[in-house]
Amino acid sequence: MGNPIIEINHLTHTYPxxxxxxxxxxxxxxxxxxxxxxxxxxxxxxxxxxxxxxxLSPDSGEVLVHGNDAAKxxxxxxxxxxxxxxxADTQIVGETVYDDIAFGPENLGLxxxxxxxxxxxxxxxxxxxxxxxxxxxxxxxxEKRRLAIAGVIAMDPEIIVLDEPFxxxxxxxxLDLLACIEALQRDGQTIIMAIxxxxxxxxxxxxxxxxxxxxxxxxxxxxxxxxxxxxxxxxKPEQRSLVQWE
Amino acid sequence: MGNPIIEINHLTHTYPxxxxxxxxxxxxxxxxxxxxxxxxxxxxxxxxxxxxxxxLSPDSGEVLVHGNDAAKxxxxxxxxxxxxxxxADTQIVGETVYDDIAFGPENLGLxxxxxxxxxxxxxxxxxxxxxxxxxxxxxxxxEKRRLAIAGVIAMDPEIIVLDEPFxxxxxxxxLDLLACIEALQRDGQTIIMAIxxxxxxxxxxxxxxxxxxxxxxxxxxxxxxxxxxxxxxxxKPEQRSLVQWE
Amino acid sequence: xxxSNQLKMTVYASLFAALIAAGAFMAxxxxxxxxxxxxxxxxxxxxxxxxxxxxxxxxxxxxxGALGFPVFxxxxxxxxxxxxxxxxxxxxxxxxxxxxxxVSQTLGKKTHWDILAMAAGSMMIYAMGVPWLKMVTGMAWxxxxxxxxxxxxxxxxxxxxxxxxxxxxxxxxxxxxxxxKITTE
Amino acid sequence: xxxxxxxxxxxxxxxxxxxxRCKLFCLSVLSIATLSAGFIPxxxxxxxxxxxxxxxxxxxxxxxxxxKYFCLLLFFVLAARALTTPGDPVVVFLNTDVTRQGLLDxxxxxxxxxxxxLLGMLFTCTTRxxxxxxxxEWFLRPVPLIPEKRAAVMITLFLRFLPLVLKQAxxxxxAQQARCSDLKKNPVTRAVNLAVPLLKxxxxxxxxxxxxxxxxxxxxxxxxxxxxxxxxxxxxxxTALFLAGLLVxx
Ligand SMILES: Nc1ncnc2c1ncn2[C@@H]1O[C@H](COP(=O)(O)OP(=O)(O)OP(=O)(O)O)[C@@H](O)[C@H]1O
Ligand SMILES: Nc1ncnc2c1ncn2[C@@H]1O[C@H](COP(=O)(O)OP(=O)(O)OP(=O)(O)O)[C@@H](O)[C@H]1O
Ligand SMILES: O=C(O)CCCC[C@@H]1SC[C@@H]2NC(=O)N[C@@H]21
Ligand SMILES: [Mg+2]
Ligand SMILES: [Mg+2]
Numbered sequence: 001m002g003n004p005i006i007e008i009n010h011l012t013h014t015y016p017x018x019x020x021x022x023x024x025x026x027x028x029x030x031x032x033x034x035x036x037x038x039x040x041x042x043x044x045x046x047x048x049x050x051x052x053x054x055x056l057s058p059d060s061g062e063v064l065v066h067g068n069d070a071a072k073x074x075x076x077x078x079x080x081x082x083x084x085x086x087x088a089d090t091q092i093v094g095e096t097v098y099d100d101i102a103f104g105p106e107n108l109g110l111x112x113x114x115x116x117x118x119x120x121x122x123x124x125x126x127x128x129x130x131x132x133x134x135x136x137x138x139x140x141x142x143e144k145r146r147l148a149i150a151g152v153i154a155m156d157p158e159i160i161v162l163d164e165p166f167x168x169x170x171x172x173x174x175l176d177l178l179a180c181i182e183a184l185q186r187d188g189q190t191i192i193m194a195i196x197x198x199x200x201x202x203x204x205x206x207x208x209x210x211x212x213x214x215x216x217x218x219x220x221x222x223x224x225x226x227x228x229x230x231x232x233x234x235x236k237p238e239q240r241s242l243v244q245w246e
Numbered sequence: 247m248g249n250p251i252i253e254i255n256h257l258t259h260t261y262p263x264x265x266x267x268x269x270x271x272x273x274x275x276x277x278x279x280x281x282x283x284x285x286x287x288x289x290x291x292x293x294x295x296x297x298x299x300x301x302l303s304p305d306s307g308e309v310l311v312h313g314n315d316a317a318k319x320x321x322x323x324x325x326x327x328x329x330x331x332x333x334a335d336t337q338i339v340g341e342t343v344y345d346d347i348a349f350g351p352e353n354l355g356l357x358x359x360x361x362x363x364x365x366x367x368x369x370x371x372x373x374x375x376x377x378x379x380x381x382x383x384x385x386x387x388x389e390k391r392r393l394a395i396a397g398v399i400a401m402d403p404e405i406i407v408l409d410e411p412f413x414x415x416x417x418x419x420x421l422d423l424l425a426c427i428e429a430l431q432r433d434g435q436t437i438i439m440a441i442x443x444x445x446x447x448x449x450x451x452x453x454x455x456x457x458x459x460x461x462x463x464x465x466x467x468x469x470x471x472x473x474x475x476x477x478x479x480x481x482k483p484e485q486r487s488l489v490q491w492e
Numbered sequence: 493x494x495x496s497n498q499l500k501m502t503v504y505a506s507l508f509a510a511l512i513a514a515g516a517f518m519a520x521x522x523x524x525x526x527x528x529x530x531x532x533x534x535x536x537x538x539x540x541x542x543x544x545x546x547x548x549x550x551x552x553x554x555x556x557g558a559l560g561f562p563v564f565x566x567x568x569x570x571x572x573x574x575x576x577x578x579x580x581x582x583x584x585x586x587x588x589x590x591x592x593x594x595v596s597q598t599l600g601k602k603t604h605w606d607i608l609a610m611a612a613g614s615m616m617i618y619a620m621g622v623p624w625l626k627m628v629t630g631m632a633w634x635x636x637x638x639x640x641x642x643x644x645x646x647x648x649x650x651x652x653x654x655x656x657x658x659x660x661x662x663x664x665x666x667x668x669x670x671x672x673k674i675t676t677e
Numbered sequence: 678x679x680x681x682x683x684x685x686x687x688x689x690x691x692x693x694x695x696x697x698r699c700k701l702f703c704l705s706v707l708s709i710a711t712l713s714a715g716f717i718p719x720x721x722x723x724x725x726x727x728x729x730x731x732x733x734x735x736x737x738x739x740x741x742x743x744x745k746y747f748c749l750l751l752f753f754v755l756a757a758r759a760l761t762t763p764g765d766p767v768v769v770f771l772n773t774d775v776t777r778q779g780l781l782d783x784x785x786x787x788x789x790x791x792x793x794x795l796l797g798m799l800f801t802c803t804t805r806x807x808x809x810x811x812x813x814e815w816f817l818r819p820v821p822l823i824p825e826k827r828a829a830v831m832i833t834l835f836l837r838f839l840p841l842v843l844k845q846a847x848x849x850x851x852a853q854q855a856r857c858s859d860l861k862k863n864p865v866t867r868a869v870n871l872a873v874p875l876l877k878x879x880x881x882x883x884x885x886x887x888x889x890x891x892x893x894x895x896x897x898x899x900x901x902x903x904x905x906x907x908x909x910x911x912x913x914x915x916t917a918l919f920l921a922g923l924l925v926x927x
Contacts (some may be wrong), residue, residue, distance in 0.1 A: 005810040041386050041416040055851045075857060086414075089878065090845075091852040093870055103858040103870075135878075140287050155856060168289040168332075168413050170442045171481040186321040196416045238484070299892045321894055329892045336882050337889030341806040341836055350893040352900040361900060383840060401893065448755070499895055502827060503887040506834030507842075507879060513835075514842050521746070524753045552821075552831045559809065560704070563839075571708040572793025574789020577754055583709040620917070629757050639757070654868075658876055665880040 004028040005080065005158050005190065010061035013047055022047050022214040024061070027193065031157060034185055034204055036222065037194040039211035040233035045194040048211070049161050051063075052081045079108070079174075082157030086164045086216060088144040098132040099121070099232060104155040122154040124181055126180055142173030153184075160184065162193045166200060174200065198222075198229065199237040210234070250274040251326065251404050252298060252438065256307035256317070260292055268293050268460040268466050275405060275438065280431055280450055282468060283440040285438040286479035291440040294457070298327045298438075325354070328403030332391040332410045342359035344369070350401040366382070368396040372426055381413055388419030392426065399430075405431065408439045412446060420446065444468075444475065445483040456480070501541065504666065505549040508537040510587075512553045513563035523639045524577050524629060526565045531617055534554035534585045535610040538592025539601075539659050540666075546589035554582060580624020581617055588613040601663065606656040614648055685805050690732050692799070697808035698815055703917035704800045709791045711923035718927045719788045722920070726795040731860035733802055742799070747794060751787040758783030806836055811902025826897045834886075842879055849874050 006029040012105065014021035022044040029035065037045050050056045054074035063070040063077070064125040070077035082104075083089045094100030101122050105115040107125050123129045126146040131139065136147060145165055152160060162181075166174055185191060185204060190240065193201060198208070202222050210232050217232060218225055230236045252275040275281065276440035283291050296302045301319035309316040309323070316323035328350075331337045340346030347368050351361040357379050362440060367377045372392040377385065382393060382490060391411055398406060408427075413419050425447065431437060431450060444454070448468045453459040456464040456471065456478050464471055476482045515529030538546045552565060554574065562569040564582065574582055592613035599605035618641050626636035682860070687693070692700070711719065727737045733842065741748070762779030769775070810832045817825035849871060861867055 036808060041388065041419060051852070053855050054403055055854060069779075075860060078855055078857050083852075085848075085852050085855070087848070090848045090874070091855075093853060103853075105856075107857040107860045109860065142287065151856065161338070164414070172479045173287060174481075231415055233418045235420075259922035301888055301892060322893075323895075324892055324894045329889075331885070331889055331892075335841075335887060339833060339837060339886070339890060339893075348891075353896045353899055355892040355898050358900060358903045377726070397893065400700075411769065476768045497700065499891055500884070500887045502831060503834060503883050503890070504880075506831045507838050507883045508837045509831065510838035510842055511879075515841055516844075517843075519746075521749055524748070524757050548827075548831065552749060552828065552835055555813065555828070556835060559701075559796075559813070560801050566750060568747045568750070568794065570793040570797035571705070572711065572790040572792075576790055577757075628786075629715065629754060629761070631757060631761050634794065635757075635761060656698070657869075661873055661876050662880055665877055666884065673682065 004030050005031055005066065007064040007067075008051070008061070009064070011048075011051060011058050011063060012060045013051065013056055013058055015136055020044070020210075020214065021059075022051075025214075025216055025243045027209070027216065027219070029190065031158070032188055033192075034206045035192045036198055036199075036201060036205045036208040037211065038196070038198050038208060038229060038232070038234045039193060039217075043211040043233075045211055046086070046163055049083065049163055049192070049194060052159070052161060053078050053083050055083075061196075069182075079155065080157060080160055081242075082133065082152035084148050084152055084160065084162045084165060086167060088148045091148045092136045095135065096132065097128060097134050097136060100136055100147060101150050101154045103149055106180070108155065113124070116229055117152045118156065122150040125153060126150040127176075134165040134178055140173070141168050142170070145169065145173070145177060149180070157242065159190045159192060162191065162195075164194055164196065166195065196234065198234055202226070202237050204210075249278050250301060251312065253310040253313075254297070254307070255310070257294075257304050257309060258306045259297065259302055259304055263396055266290070266460065267305075268297075268457075271462055273455070273462065273465070276405070277436055278452075279436055279438075280447075280452045281438045282444055282451045283445060283457065284418045284442070284444050284453040284478070284480045289457040289479075290460040291457055292332070292409055293460075295329065295330060295409060295438070295440060297407070298407060299300050299324050299329050301329075309326055325401065326403060327405045327407055328398030328401055329392075329401075329413060330394045330398055330406065330411060332413060333463045334387070334394045335396050337394050338390065338395070340379065341381065343374060343382060346382055346393060350397055354401065357437060363382065364400045364402065368400040371429070373422075378390045386419070387414050388410060388416070391419070391423060392413065395426070405436045405438060408437065408441075410440055410442065412441065412443070417449040442480065444480055448472075448483050500666075501545045502548075505537075505541055506544045506552065508533060508541060508546075509547040509553040509556070511536070512550070513556070516563060516565045517567060517581055519565040521566065522643060524579075525581070525621075525625065525640050527644065527647055528565050529582070529651065530565065531585070531588075531614070531648065532655050534589050534617075535592050535613045535652065536655045537664075538589040538613055539596040539606050539609055539655075540662055541593065542597055543593030544591045546593045547586060550585045554585070563617045565656075575628075576671045577625050578621070579628070581621035582637050584617045584620035587621070588616040595660070599661075603656050603660065604624050607652055610652045610655055614652065642663075684802065686735075686802050687805075688733055689764060690803070690910055691907060692729065692733075692803045694905075694909075695913050696904050696906045697804050697812040699910040699914055700800055700804055701809075701812040701816065703914060706917055706921045707796055707924070708793050710924040711789050711796075714789065714792075714924035715927055716785060716788070718924045719785070719792055722924065723788065723791050723795065726792065726799060729799055730795065730802075735798075735802065740795070744794065747759070750796075755780075755783035755787050793803065803921075807902070808904070808910050811814075811904060812918060814902055815887075815904075824897065826899055828896075829902070830895075830899075832912055837886075838883070840880075841882065842875075845878050845882075846871065846875055849878070858927060 008025055008027040011025040012023050039045055054070045054077040057071050065077045065080050068076055092100055093103050101119045102115050105118050123132055128150055205222045208222040208225050209216055212232050226237055254271055254273040257271040258269050285291055300316040300323040303317050309324050311323045314322055338346050339349045347365045348361050351364050369378055374396055451468045454468040454471050456460055458478050474481055512530050512533040515533045519526040519528045537549045557563045557569050558571050558574055560570045564573050592609045595612050596609035622640045624638050625640040730740055759779035760773045762776050762782055764776035764778030766774035767777050810829045814825045814829040817823050817828055855876045
């Protein structure tokens with residue numbers, strides 16, 4: 001399976017005062033994959049993804065990023081994996097679109113000229129070039145989502161993680177974002193996406209992981225799982241969408 | 247078209263410092279209808295719905311509720327139309343599920359015994375009876391949404407307005423809510439729903455209104471509009487779902 | 493405040509009460525009197541809400557504390573705390589928010605006036621807090637000032653500056669008729 | 678969240694079932710009485726409170742653990758007293774006499790605060806929040822100038838906002854950490870980056886909540902709260918008054 005970027009061994013995490021969490025998760029992520037993470041509300045998708053970024057620390061088990069323990073090298077983990085959160089508003093920091101995208105590269109302490117180059121490239125990739133002076137609060141839902149992705153791309157991560165990126169978008173917004181994700185994938189970007197309505201992206205994905213009650217229930221090629229998903233609270237995709245959702 | 251509950255005449259509303267808003271909207275809502283309100287992000291759906299509840303006041307034109315101007319009798323307007331907002335988290339007030347549902351009836355100044363009866367009935371209708379002592383913050387997304395609807399139903403409104411009720415729900419949550427909406431409709435409840443993915447409810451609706459740039463672009467039976475919607479940023483529903491989405 | 497916005501002011505005042513509590517949560521114990529963010533939100537309530545609603549906000553906060561909810565510095569609560577060594581600071585928040593509100597209302601909504609208004613409120617806090625501390629703990633004046641005022645002056649100046657900036661952020665959010673004016677009968 | 682020690686925990690003890698107004702009355706009477714109580718009655722009261730809290734599934738160990746910060750502050754108060762009260766020296770610390778009178782005085786004050794803290798804890802964890810609010814509303818009714826209904830609604834909203842603010846702060850911090858914000862060492866920049874979105878978000882949320890309340894016909898002419906009685910209120914109030922009397926007299 002190529003060269004693993006991330007290797008998760010027996011990862012367990014529980015929340016204090018609650019029996020929910022994730023349990024004994026094993027997973028490797030290799031370059032160029034597009035992984036769908038599906039499962040009911042509360043099945044542990046977000047919890048798992050936060051570990052990739054060392055935003056939570058394991059109760060037991062480990063997350064290795066290029067062989068280094070993420071808990072000990074959180075910065076490495078965060079540079080390797082860029083997270084786009086479900087709620088775009090939470091993620092937006094800057095006063096303008098440009099400033100917001102520059103937030104990550106500035107934290108990395110890059111020289112100004114590099115920052116400028118990266119921000120310009122990200123603006124271009126996500127079709128935000130015309131909006132760079134706008135205040136993020138005045139953007140539409142779809143534009144905000146693209147801004148959140150641009151902020152992550154400007155950090156040049158090896159993996160991009162998207163947590164339910166389609167929520168609250170109208171149909172043009174969905175199409176727009178899909179086109180953008182497709183373009184990223186074509187460029188060889190590794191992508192992990194948590195999503196409920198898998199129909200939209202199942203044609204693009206190379207792998208699908210189904211979570212149930214904090215455990216990985218299935219991990220296979222998407223086309224092998226289309227019959228299985230319904231048992232795990234995920235809507236079965238229509239046949240045609242195995243090719244392309246439009 | 248029966249007895250109109252609401253009559254909107256030439257309603258115009260613009261936001262200060264912005265050219266967006268709604269313009270010259272005419273609309274009547276009659277008992278027993280299930281109206282889908284569709285259109286792009288920013289087409290004015292939420293703005294229109296807020297006028298039904300006198301939460302905004304018209305620049306020109308009027309909203310009549312049983313013949314009375316809503317702007318002059320906001321309480322009547324709010325008792326007639328119950329609104330379920332898009333973001334469930336920001337409409338929950340009470341410390342427990344029971345208390346939250348009681349908030350509306352308490353505002354109406356009803357005697358305790360009536361309040362208790364109404365809350366119990368709403369808990370029953372929405373399948374929340376087992377959760378009545380829970381703190382709303384600990385509910386799942388789907389349960390929160392049903393709680394928001396229960397809080398509105400307990401006020402016994404003639405019309406229920408739902409603003410994108412399906413966002414952020416997993417598939418079981420969507421099915422659950424659909425069943426609940428179907429049951430309400432069977433009981434003769436008048437419903438207006440703003441929604442992007444019309445496929446889910448097009449089989450239930452009796453009428454569809456398409457908004458575009460603050461104006462009503464189409465207002466017809468849903469089956470007559472399935473070919474038209476794509477031009478207005480709404481995804482064309484699959485044929486089968488004209489019967490039932492499942 | 494006109495009647496149509498009564499509901500909004502009620503909600504904002506409650507939010508400020510919660511912010512004051514959150515500011516007390518992050519307390520750094522450096523002696524009998526901890527460093528807190530609490531007083532910044534009290535002063536901010538004065539300039540954003542004005543004297544009347546500011547009083548309501550602090551009143552609700554103190555009431556919750558008196559009832560035993562853990563809203564005072566470091567997660568403490570109870571009447572005992574209200575009459576304890578730092579009780580003077582807590583009770584002084586009532587006149588302080590009022591003074592800040594009045595000064596801000598008379599001067600206007602400019603950053604430099606905000607700073608002045610909050611400084612006036614701050615003085616009220618120490619004017620009540622330090623003597624109370626001396627009384628309850630039986631310290632000498634010098635000692636009371638040394639543990640109850642000097643260590644906080646620089647921090648409080650920073651908090652006032654931060655408060656003035658925060659006011660600049662909050663005002664546009666709550667004064668845009670974003671979601672409309674709420675009319676009641 | 679830190680309010681866990683005070684969170685309402687349902688049970689069927691007679692304190693739980695008593696009228697909230699009765700409990701609020703007892704709380705106030707006992708709190709005030711402790712302010713003039715001596716050593717032995719205080720110790721007895723604290724032991725009694727620990728016992729009652731154990732019945733509510735809060736063992737003394739857990740209570741102490743959850744109050745550790747509070748205990749630290751009490752220690753500072755004790756130290757301040759011990760070092761500044763004149764009297765017979767016991768030991769010398771940092772060139773200052775630690776006096777017997779100071780130690781006794783300080784301990785007494787700490788015990789008083791501690792007792793009141795436990796009283797508050799017992800009240801809030803045996804009374805559901807809506808009843809706390811109802812009881813406050815009831816007692817505020819005769820007080821002039823205070824609109825008791827509005828105060829009650831504000832208490833509800835307060836309890837609603839406190840966790841919301843903390844949760845939003847946590848979410849924003851995580852979103853920024855994901856973009857390596859921890860590498861920026863300047864604490865001012867970091868504080869500003871957290872505070873700006875937090876303020877915007879919380880005030881927007883408050884705005885939305887106000888709208889949602891209006892649409893549910895919010896009015897200050899609301900139905901009065903309802904109280905349920907267990908029939909033992911008289912007994913409980915008398916016990917509390919008796920205890921309070923003992924605290925003051927002894
Ligand atoms: N801070 C927390 N404290 C306690 N329990 C938590 C916390 N965060 C999450 N949980 C619980 O952990 C479980 C997994 O949550 P998680 O957010 O990972 O689910 P998810 O699969 O992302 O769900 P969704 O589809 O709703 O986003 C849930 O049962 C949730 O209630
Ligand atoms: N407070 C405001 N100030 C200025 N413009 C506003 C305000 N609220 C809404 N608008 C603008 O009015 C237009 C209509 O907004 P509205 O929320 O009604 O759209 P919508 O159809 O509900 O969209 P969505 O599908 O995203 O919910 C949008 O262009 C929006 O940007
Ligand atoms: O016990 C409490 O909750 C009150 C703490 C009071 C702390 C005072 S307020 C003014 C001064 N500035 C600070 O940062 N702390 C003290
Ligand atoms: Mg999630
Ligand atoms: Mg809308």
